[in-house]
Amino acid sequence: MDEVSDQAPAHTLPARELIESESDVSFRIGKRFSFDAAHHLVGLRAGHKCARPHGHTYTVEVVLAGEELVGPGFVTDFGDLKPLGEYIDGHLDHRDLNEVLDFPPTSERLAQHLAEWFVENVEPNIDGRLVAIRVSETPATWAEFAVGERPAS
């Protein structure tokens, strides 16, 4: 018997078969963008500090999933996410969010807005699908808009 063939190749670990037997296997990737902007929130209790105009260095994290990898082994090429960065830079960076958005600029609503923009403008041109967008105003906080499963396009 050929000595090589009765041994699994070094790159196929024993756990692989077990892992791949799961029906809901998927890979996830994330990319982080950031921008600086001002905002204030209305409808808060008197004296709430967020009612006053102030600024944040926002972080936007986009999370994508894919059941199958493409190319050398990508969910999608990170470079293909560039349009989201361009949208953020062009429309949100160094802006007053109350002026440029037509909804109260909380992190939650901002995450939803960016998810909608991404699904409409980026997702049709990439592999993988959007799972969530997470927006942070500070390093200690985040708000996430999770996107449900959609039929493959």
Ligand SMILES: [Zn+2]
């Ligand atoms: Zn704020």
